[in-house]
Amino acid sequence: MQFPLFFTIILGKVTSYVSGILRLGSGSTWPGHIGLSVRPSLFEDFVSSFSKGVVFITGTNGKTTVSHMIVSILRLSGFRVVHNEAGANLLNGIASSLIKSSPIFRKSFFDIGVFEVDEGALPSLLSKFPPNYLIMLNLTRDQLDRFGEIDITAQKWEESLSQLERPPVVIVNSLDSRLVQLGKVLSQNGLSVHTFGEDSSLSLGGFRALNEDAVRRVCILLKVAPKYIETGLSQFRFVFGRGEEIPFHNRTIKIFLSKNPSSFNENLKLLRDKGSFPHILFILNDNIPDGRDVSWIYDISSDYLRKVCTGRSVYVSGLRAWDMALRLKYAKVPLSSVKEIQVDINKIIEIIVKNTSSGDCIAVLPTYSAMLMVRKIVAGSCIK
Amino acid sequence: MNKLTIGWLYPDLLNLYGDKGNIECLINRCMWRGIRSTVVKISLKTKLTASVVKPINLLFMGGGPDSSQVKLYEDFTKNKRSFIKEHIDHGYPSLFICGGYQLLGKYYKPFQGSAIEGLSVFDMYTEHFGRDKFRCVGNIVVDISSQPFGGQGLKRIVGFENHGGRTYLGEKAVPLGTVVSGYGNNGEDKTEGVVFKNTFGTYLHGPVLPKNPHFADYLISKALKTTPPSLDDTLEVLTHRNSLNLGR
Numbered sequence: 136m137q138f139p140l141f142f143t144i145i146l147g148k149v150t151s152y153v154s155g156i157l158r159l160g161s162g163s164t165w166p167g168h169i170g171l172s173v174r175p176s177l178f179e180d181f182v183s184s185f186s187k188g189v190v191f192i193t194g195t196n197g198k199t200t201v202s203h204m205i206v207s208i209l210r211l212s213g214f215r216v217v218h219n220e221a222g223a224n225l226l227n228g229i230a231s232s233l234i235k236s237s238p239i240f241r242k243s244f245f246d247i248g249v250f251e252v253d254e255g256a257l258p259s260l261l262s263k264f265p266p267n268y269l270i271m272l273n274l275t276r277d278q279l280d281r282f283g284e285i286d287i288t289a290q291k292w293e294e295s296l297s298q299l300e301r302p303p304v305v306i307v308n309s310l311d312s313r314l315v316q317l318g319k320v321l322s323q324n325g326l327s328v329h330t331f332g333e334d335s336s337l338s339l340g341g342f343r344a345l346n347e348d349a350v351r352r353v354c355i356l357l358k359v360a361p362k363y364i365e366t367g368l369s370q371f372r373f374v375f376g377r378g379e380e381i382p383f384h385n386r387t388i389k390i391f392l393s394k395n396p397s398s399f400n401e402n403l404k405l406l407r408d409k410g411s412f413p414h415i416l417f418i419l420n421d422n423i424p425d426g427r428d429v430s431w432i433y434d435i436s437s438d439y440l441r442k443v444c445t446g447r448s449v450y451v452s453g454l455r456a457w458d459m460a461l462r463l464k465y466a467k468v469p470l471s472s473v474k475e476i477q478v479d480i481n482k483i484i485e486i487i488v489k490n491t492s493s494g495d496c497i498a499v500l501p502t503y504s505a506m507l508m509v510r511k512i513v514a515g516s517c518i519k
Numbered sequence: 520m521n522k523l524t525i526g527w528l529y530p531d532l533l534n535l536y537g538d539k540g541n542i543e544c545l546i547n548r549c550m551w552r553g554i555r556s557t558v559v560k561i562s563l564k565t566k567l568t569a570s571v572v573k574p575i576n577l578l579f580m581g582g583g584p585d586s587s588q589v590k591l592y593e594d595f596t597k598n599k600r601s602f603i604k605e606h607i608d609h610g611y612p613s614l615f616i617c618g619g620y621q622l623l624g625k626y627y628k629p630f631q632g633s634a635i636e637g638l639s640v641f642d643m644y645t646e647h648f649g650r651d652k653f654r655c656v657g658n659i660v661v662d663i664s665s666q667p668f669g670g671q672g673l674k675r676i677v678g679f680e681n682h683g684g685r686t687y688l689g690e691k692a693v694p695l696g697t698v699v700s701g702y703g704n705n706g707e708d709k710t711e712g713v714v715f716k717n718t719f720g721t722y723l724h725g726p727v728l729p730k731n732p733h734f735a736d737y738l739i740s741k742a743l744k745t746t747p748p749s750l751d752d753t754l755e756v757l758t759h760r761n762s763l764n765l766g767r
Contacts, residue, residue, distance in 0.1 A: 433539060
């Protein structure tokens with residue numbers, strides 16, 4: 136016995152409105168959570184709502200950036216797109232964006248759905264809401280206590296894809312050997328598998344160039360005109376904590392989300408090479424979205440840490456500020472570089488403002504929940 | 520003074536949980552004292568000749584995914600067995616974490632399939648109960664006042680555990696410590712880890728040594744057969760104390 140669709144949508148929209156008014160901050164997951172509770176078959180209602188299909192983007196790093204890039208290109212070329220832009224990438228988050236975009240009494244009809252999907256949630260979502268295209272960006276260690284093992288994740292992807300009647304076209308990162316291997320297995324099972332990232336010159340451009348290649352690959356498959364693809368990519372500005380620049384008290388705060396060793400290392404490389412940030416703030420939390428086990432910080436390159444921190448003013452904050460400061464010590468960062476260790480993020484930002492001058496640039500490397508907190512303090516909003 | 524030579528078992532296969540931070544900790548703590556140190560990586564293809572083996576005065580093996588443990592099992596029990604046992608029997612210090620710890624017991628019984636034989640260095644066995652028992656995950660605090668390095672100053676060790684296997688100690692086994700907060704070996708008897716001569720097995724990630732400097736220095740002192748001069752451990756102690764109150 137489940138609620139009818141129109142009622143579920145009303146309920147979801149009301150939930151979204153109320154949580155927005157009351158600034159409850161979970162407006163991107165509650166509508167979907169409630170919607171799925173009262174109407175478990177909700178995803179089925181939307182399966183035929185997208186005339187040009189649905190794209191899923193999954194992997195450890197890059198989902199948000201790549202999905203935003205794709206969406207901006209698609210909108211430039213005139214498509215009507217549904218996207219879980221706030222990054223809520225579990226089933227309830229995706230269900231929320233479907234509910235919020237849907238008209239109440241008419242059938243929902245868009246051109247394309249673009250959804251970033253959490254690597255752990257992908258298997259269960261695939262059977263309920265099968266996409267037409269699936270981009271697999273990478274699979275590296277992320278939250279150790281959450282997934283346990285990436286081999287199991289890859290296996291679950293393979294099993295769930297192979298069970299689909301109409302599996303998606305899969306686009307795989309040619310530089311990730313585990314995913315390349317998975318691609319071969321899927322290909323043998325009859326799936327259409329493409330790759331991105333083969334061009335060796337891409338390695339010079341780091342994550343950004345690789346992500347752009349993934350975006351190009353799927354946009355070409357979606358038959359988007361090349362002019363829109365190139366314009367979209369060249370105009371693209373970083374989003375939501377991924378290289379996002381926010382002015383604050385006449386300083387510039389640039390946020391580089393650093394939630395696992397690979398993204399942390401990539402961000403350190405950027406800072407080592409570009410070198411225009413004299414001040415750096417590390418914020419390490421261990422809330423559930425960050426991963427409760429912070430052992431991973433010892434898998435960040437000690438060499439990069441030392442090179443980036445030497446000669447800069449370093450600040451450390453977050454619930455596990457002490458562990459991060461100790462990690463810097465064992466990376467041979469001179470302790471004279473570390474100006475302050477302060478758990479409270481509000482306080483450390485006050486201290487940094489006091490210690491810096493007008494026009495200064497500060498690079499912030501936070502884990503996920505810390506990124507939301509910093510955005511709230513500095514830009515006044517938690518989730519767009 | 521002697522040189523610290525760490526034999527690091529399977530660094531390429533077992534490097535998943537930040538455990539290489541333990542190596543970094545040992546090396547730095549020696550460097551800051553003007554003590555030389557070196558690491559000998561021992562992997563599947565490493566031939567254990569006398570020249571490789573002789574200088575090693577501390578052995579370390581970290582944790583890793585099941586797939587890695589499957590790959591190394593045969594090599595571990597056939598080609599590395601006698602070296603490891605000799606090192607341990609001679610009283611040289613070693614630290615085995617999680618999967619490595621389990622393999623030093625009598626056997627490991629997976630949820631499905633038959634038991635996998637260990638090296639029987641420790642009087643213990645490990646069993647995985649599948650979904651019948653929950654996984655032991657979370658911050659952990661262990662009272663180690665029964666250990667020689669738990670006498671003064673820091674009486675605990677702190678870390679993070681994440682294991683499905685539950686370890687049960689035999690009559691002859693001596694635990695590393697008593698669980699103050701967390702699950703420990705099996706979530707039932709409040710023991711954590713095991714000690715045999717100067718060899719330690721534990722489930723603690725963290726990694727375990729950086730914020731337990733008393734433990735790190737104890738291993739160094741056993742390897743060099745002398746007590747090294749003390750260091751300024753203010754940051755280590757503050758981090759350790761912060762971890763005493765993290766909650767689960």
